[in-house]
Amino acid sequence: MEFPILSLMLAVPLVGAIACLFLGAQSARMVALVATLANLALGVVLWLNYDIGGAQWQFVERAEIFAGFSYALGIDGIALMLIMLSVFLMPICILASWDSITKRVGEYMSAFLLMEVLMIGVFAAQDMFLFYIFFEAGLIPMYLIIGVWGGDNRIYASYKFFLYTLLGSVLMLIAMMWMVNEAGTTDIPTLLNYDFDPQAQTWLWLAFFASFAVKMPMWPVHTWLPDAHVQAPTAGSVILAGVLLKLGGYGFIRFSLPMFPEASAQFTWLVFILSMIAVIYTSLVALVQNDMKKLIAYSSVAHMAIVTAGLFAFNAQGLEGAMMVMLGHGLVSGALFLCVGVIYDRLHTREIARYGGLAINMPKYALFFMLFTMASVGLPGTSNFVGEFLALAGLYKVSTLVTLVCTTGIILGAAYMLYLYRRVAFGEQVNEDAARMPDLNAREWAMLAPIAAAVLWMGVYPESFLAPMRQDIAALEARIARAAPHFDADNVIGTPREHNANYVAAAHGEEGAH
């Protein structure tokens, strides 16, 4: 048996989480940082040892220690990338909370480390019920993070977050039980190739959709997200936007599409309509926000809508694009929340009007903020451009109308992001206290610089990130090809004209003869 690296990646933060509960503030911070950095190192080892083009499922572990389901771990390229995203963001989250969290630090760090265990578990689980346990368990630490360390309206936000996502998930559990009963196995790789009766798929798809649409979040069940984001502490927002929102997209790509291809095709129109509404509507809502975090939260919903539309394009470009948007958005929106956090820590307000002209007194900060703003807009050379371009290109092959609407969303995205940037970083320094704020310190550098590097890397050489996923996405495309839906973008083969355009008709020739 090979070295159980995935289990180790679960164990390191778990041990850290338990240790943090019993430690004082400063040592808890150190333990959390060390544990997350160790996991990042393990993640790098994982990526380096991942055999691109090798077996579909690698680092497989299996132990039959439970009744009814098994402890089975293993990853493919898609899961690898999302695990990398999680372990990359985690140390940054710990740094982001270094000074801003002062009460009950041990418990806070413990909750974050627990969150990391559960996220890695979700992406690595190869057993349906093990997946569900990890998927659902994430509610507990997030509920505490929002509820204990959140803003003024944290209790409402924490309840809303918990109950919304719980209600979405429980129906999925019943659907999973039905599937396991039907197929006789809980093994995800086996279920991926099991053909369920198309009639039953409809119901199963809807049950899964209820869960993933809430997690994603798709319009109209996105309303928990702005509340949760605004009230959560900075690091909580980063994890929410960076990784937790990816659970929905991961669910679609891992379960809904390959397990229910016919039903996915059947409901493509629904996904497209919801995505189109989300792109336009939430972008417009973002445009009028006064609260920075709320603005970024709404922009997340709009970006995620491009993910869902790309996923349901049923072709490789769309799927790869969706994955790249997820990775890029994970970095960029996380970074934007960090940027908000940096100035929130100084002035303790998220109101946009309280800032202004920060480029004068915080030039380094303004530079980073500019980079992430541009990345969020989808400037070529940054991560989001690659993903959005691919997703829209894939989408164009299916439906030109949906592409048109989603592309409009990107224009609106440029509008609200640049408007935000102008109000915060440029213009007159109207507020004296904002004008006195010091520029980035070393800790904040250490948080923002790695993300900036990753954003540029992903934008300039996306192949590093696409290569591990290519084979898995090709397999997925082949799996769902039989059900691919057709909208208005099909190439129609017309009847060829009989003659060239410059053909001179015979009669005409006769006429010219005399």
Next chain:
Amino acid sequence: MSYATSFYLTGAEIGLSLAALALLLVAAWTGTKSARIVTILSVAALVGAAIFSMGLFDRAAGEVAGRAYGDLYRADAFGSFAKILIYLAAAAILVVTPRFFTQRASYRAEYPVLMLFNAVGMGMMVSATDLMTLYIGLEMSSLSSYVLASFLKEDSRSSEAGLKYFVLGALASGIILYGVSLVYGFTGSTNYEGIRAAFDAGFSTGALFGVVFVLAGLAFKVSAVPFHMWTPDVYEGAPTPVTAFFATAPKVAAMAMLLRMAMDPFGGEVDSWRQIVIFAALASIVVGALGAIGQQNLKRLLAYSSINNVGFILIGLAAATPAGVAASLTYLAIYVAMVLGSFTALLMLRDPAGNNLETFTDISGLSTKRPALAWALLALMFSLAGIPPLFGFWGKFVVFQAAVQADLVALAAIGIAASVIGAFYYLKFIKVMFFDEPLREIETESPASHWAVLAICVAIISPLGYLLTLPLGDWTAQAAASFVAAM
């Protein structure tokens, strides 16, 4: 079959009866002085009875299928499993009881003796395979329960709880008796096998009335909706350790009795009672959840929570398969650990003067005053809400899986959606403890005995509990197979 075999098979009950009688004499002669030693001996007797039942678990079926006294009583794996739960729960409650009453200077040696008699009755309930044995066991347990509910004589709420429990319990017993008489009248037998054979030969409307009355009476005993009204009042009024007892051991006994009754004598007529059980299950889940939302008193809240949980257990029964019965038993085992832990934690919540705290305002901000206790309660509440990775999820998981396997997908879907309502008030518990500011002074020390019980319960419901799923699955499957024929 010899009398020796019969005595051997009923060894746990006989041993407990003898211990109870002996300790009763001790209590009568020495008075309150001996309360402590009587309690310790009672705990020892209960643990001994549990160990004896473990020994019987897979051995009894071999010889005479566990039948004793001409099939009045059956010591099969099912009975043993339920008895182990009952005796251990009763023992654990005796461990955490004395401190509560000593504070009020009203602890007496009769208390553990009553518990022992109660345990004998409960043992008979789960093993009875004859309507007469069943009724005797039921009454023996119920009568001692009425006395326990009003044990705090100076407290009018306790007396009120005892009286309410007595009046409504007697009514339920009457309903059961009426049903029993109808069943006997239409089948000519009080023995489970005889009843089943007679029902298989022909099931008349009159017999159906009998079945419905018996099930209604039993629904009262397990406090399933619509026969749940007594539960919040009795749970709130009774002394906290007694409430903890009502929510665990007698609930297991009544539920096991209901499972055996429904699947053994009435097992051929599943279609005629399934509707009733489905209704009771869903109604219990919804009413239990909605009723709990507005509660300020924690005991009352846990009463509604127990109604809610009974609904989930009934879903296993509605499946009416061996897997369903096994699922219900699994749920019961986990439920006992959760409720026992919750009430133990509740007993540990006292102000510096020693008064028990029992409202939400009292536990506000508990996590800063008593972090360990607050985290234990957090785990228990998330477990009761059925959120993974806590073990409470597994109980819900198995009952819903049994329902899905029995093709009751709609029931499972509605049930699990309604469980989200329940999550709301468990979250409130956590919100009050963790998000709010502390309002009250809270006693900072708790005795080791309480910590021990709490630690065991929390260890079981923690994610470590999943390591128990394999043995638990085996035991419950074996228990269910001992009387439910595979269909």
